[in-house]
Amino acid sequence: MAGTAGTPGTPRVLRAMNDRAALDLLLEHGPLSRTRIGKLTGLSKPTASQLLARLEAAGLVLATGTTEGRPGPNAQLYEVNAKAAYAAGLDVTPERVLAAVADVTGRTVGSYELPTPGRRPAQPVVRQVTDALDGAVKAAGLTRADVHRLVIGTPGAFDPNTGRLRYASHLPGWHSPALLDELAAALPMPVEYENDVNLAAVAEQRLGAARGHEDFVLLWNEGGLGAALVLGGRLHRGWTGGAGEVGFLPVPGAPLVRQVTKANSGGYQELAGSQAVPRLARELGVPDIPSGPYAEVAAALVERAAARDDGPHRQLLETYATRLATGLASLVSVLDPELVVLSGASLTAGGDTLRTLVQDELEELAAARPRLVVGEVREHPVLRGALESALAATRDEVFDTSR
Secondary structure (H helix, E strand, O other): OOOOOOOOOOHHHHHHHHHHHHHHHHHHHOOEEHHHHHHHHOOOHHHHHHHHHHHHHOOOEEEEEEOOOOOOOOOEEEEEOHHHOEEEEEEEOOOEEEEEEEEOOOOEEEEEEEEOOOOOOOOOHHHHHHHHHHHHHHHOOOOHHHEEEEEEEEOOEEOOOOOOEEOOOOOOOOOOOOHHHHHHHHOOOOEEEEEHHHHHHHHHHHHOOOOOOOOEEEEEEOOOEEEEEEEOOEEOOOOOOOOOOHHHOOOOOOOOHHHOOOOOOOOHHHHHOOOHHHHHHHHOOOOOOOOOOHHHHHHHHHHHHHHOOOHHHHHHHHHHHHHHHHHHHHHHHHHOOOEEEEEOHHHHOOHHHHHHHHHHHHHHHOOOOOEEEEOOOOOOHHHHHHHHHHHHHHHHHHOOOOO
């Protein structure tokens, strides 16, 4: 029925669209004057004034200072009210749960790390999640009720058909079929679950090396080897959430998954995963191999090899690059992406030296010619992606002034 509130093209919907455009500009540019907002949105001065008054009354923008150092009178500046909403993210590994809370502008206001060592969790998973979240919320000076949305990143993926976590048998306590219901009952806000590597891709698409790209693959190598597939600007998750679980990919020179007794091993993981790097270094006679968790050892070895040009170190880097390209060739041959982002400590540690070697090897193995780049989001990329994902949904809800 014409004129009904919410109908496309009605004044209410058009106002809401203008409101959202202005809020997105303020997020992107920081404080802006009424005149600048009018120019960027194409709105007249009176309409821009009405818009800002409306957003200020709704608690979404604040007047903050004035322009200085320009000809003419100083103009009032406006910015997004950072306290209008909060979102949270969790990055879960077998060793720890890392939690953070961000305000609606994307600034992290509180974080907390909960160690979870051992194969048998000392606390139930629901308690781990709530304790980690509460730690971050407390650090931010907030309460659980202030958090609009939570996104949890884990290895593997929750199968949308069964609700059970798959492809992550190394994550103790997370495989109960009742887990998602128990978490929903314990938490007051909407909760989403996403694969950790997918969240690293979200972080690179929003903040890093994949900005402006609609079709790209992110290859991740840290605790495990995995990939995220972004097609047409959207994450491709697959029927059971397992798209990108390339650690299981059969590749030349690696044992098949069924031939390896250890969980989450076999295929590409055995050939080029982080655990393969120290083993390869020993075979090549690399001196002074450090001790510690294999992901940290692998990153240290790759970083050192990229910085040195002696025989064993150069051979380690070249062999590692060949192994990485061997699995990557299958991905790019099927998907033909515009871009491949190398992420995770065992890849970013090699910097441009490793990237160039992998690029050269890949061009020998595959007809597709994607550009390879090193990931730019180095500090907690999974957690950053969880926050970005939670913030996107929160802004869609809070910034919608047509409601």
